[in-house]
Amino acid sequence: MIEIEQQLRQLKQDGRKVLGCFPLYPPLELFYAMDITPVVLWGLRGAIKDTAESDRHLQPYACAISRHLTEFILSGHSSLFDGLFMYNACDTLRNLPEIIKAGLAENNLSLPLIQVHVPMVLPDRTDAAGYFKNEIQHLIAELERLFDVRFSKDKFVRAVETVRHLRNLIHQAETFVTQGNLSFLDFSNALHYCGFSSLEAQIRILEQLMAGIPDGAVPLPGKNTRPGVILSGILSPPASVISAIEAAGMRVVGNDIASLGRSYASMPEIKDDPGAYFLDFYYQHFPCPTLLYTGDRRMVSLMDLVGKTNAEGVIFAGEKFCEYEYFEFPFLSEKLKEKGIKTLEIEISAEDDELTSAHDARIGAFAELLKDGG
Numbered sequence: 001m002i003e004i005e006q007q008l009r010q011l012k013q014d015g016r017k018v019l020g021c022f023p024l025y026p027p028l029e030l031f032y033a034m035d036i037t038p039v040v041l042w043g044l045r046g047a048i049k050d051t052a053e054s055d056r057h058l059q060p061y062a063c064a065i066s067r068h069l070t071e072f073i074l075s076g077h078s079s080l081f082d083g084l085f086m087y088n089a090c091d092t093l094r095n096l097p098e099i100i101k102a103g104l105a106e107n108n109l110s111l112p113l114i115q116v117h118v119p120m121v122l123p124d125r126t127d128a129a130g131y132f133k134n135e136i137q138h139l140i141a142e143l144e145r146l147f148d149v150r151f152s153k154d155k156f157v158r159a160v161e162t163v164r165h166l167r168n169l170i171h172q173a174e175t176f177v178t179q180g181n182l183s184f185l186d187f188s189n190a191l192h193y194c195g196f197s198s199l200e201a202q203i204r205i206l207e208q209l210m211a212g213i214p215d216g217a218v219p220l221p222g223k224n225t226r227p228g229v230i231l232s233g234i235l236s237p238p239a240s241v242i243s244a245i246e247a248a249g250m251r252v253v254g255n256d257i258a259s260l261g262r263s264y265a266s267m268p269e270i271k272d273d274p275g276a277y278f279l280d281f282y283y284q285h286f287p288c289p290t291l292l293y294t295g296d297r298r299m300v301s302l303m304d305l306v307g308k309t310n311a312e313g314v315i316f317a318g319e320k321f322c323e324y325e326y327f328e329f330p331f332l333s334e335k336l337k338e339k340g341i342k343t344l345e346i347e348i349s350a351e352d353d354e355l356t357s358a359h360d361a362r363i364g365a366f367a368e369l370l371k372d373g374g
């Protein structure tokens with residue numbers, strides 16, 4: 001069980017300024033450079049009792065992610081944050097800051113809400129570079145004002161280098177998963193724990209995860225003969241689903257998960273100008289349906305991942321009510337099948353936690369299909 005509340009309390013006790021962020025791709029390096037600890041408010045399923053508070057404000061057909069993060073903040077956890085940061089993504093999240101603000105105000109609470117607009121346009125069709133750089137300048141000024149901190153180019157470059165080091169460690173760990181030397185469940189749990197830790201702690205967690213696995217480790221005998229699959233979705237599926245996938249004899253050789261692979265894939269060129277750096281970060285980002293302008297590259301990236309990892313199948317773990325992902329599944333599945341790659345779609349809802357055994361039979365059957373080559 002990941003104790004998110006306890007982790008956040010520890011960050012506060014350590015004297016850190018904690019910024020709750022959503023959705024998944026905030027400008028982390030800038031926050032670290034300004035002595036602010038960002039935590040991305042995704043994967044809060046295990047940190048709340050129910051969705052009673054959020055149900056008063058959000059419709060039940062909003063995705064679990066939005067309901068869980070709203071519940072977490074409104075059900076007595078707002079004091080764990082010094083502010084909330086949000087950029088524009090899907091329609092579900094569009095007015096969430098205002099809803100949270102109103103929900104907090106009912107209890108005479110408030111948090112600074114910081115918002116940035118990422119232009120959702122193709123850079124070669126509409127030049128929004130000037131607009132976006134201006135947004136980043138405003139963000140820096142607002143952070144300086146709210147948190148009594150100062151931006152420094154040197155610190156920014158150091159933060160970019162440290163985040164790059166962290167992402168390289170994650171890639172190294174992912175290679176161990178692919179080889180069968182580390183389970184995907186351990187990898188996914190470690191990264192989820194990292195999400196609520198300081199930058200230095202994240203590096204330690206990754207190093208500990210890989211301790212004991214020698215550099216250049218060869219695939220464990222017999223482990224790499226299991227059929228390889230790619231997991232795709234917004235969140236890593238619940239632990240019970242990952243366990244079912246691994247227990248059925250499949251090996252997760254890659255992931256196209258927004259909170260995992262799509263988040264750590266991006267490593268833009270190191271620059272001391274945050275506007276230029278994050279322009280590259282967003283425009284070159286690994287494709288995700290929440291970054292609308294990346295849509296044309298999505299299929300190419302997924303096929304590239306399939307090719308690089310020799311995956312035989314792709315498992316789409318859809319967040320119930322996430323139109324952004326669901327609109328693409330039929331097209332992606334069709335194109336993958338044309339290339340001989342088998343696909344399985346499972347749906348994860350707000351009510352699913354560890355009670356996901358209904359998926360086990362389909363996961364088992366999918367594994368048999370891959371093993372038979374049928």
Ligand code: SF4
Pocket residue numbers: 023063064065066089090091092093234290319321322323324325
């Ligand atoms: S899961 Fe889908 S609908 Fe929910 S916040 Fe993410 S992109 Fe939006």
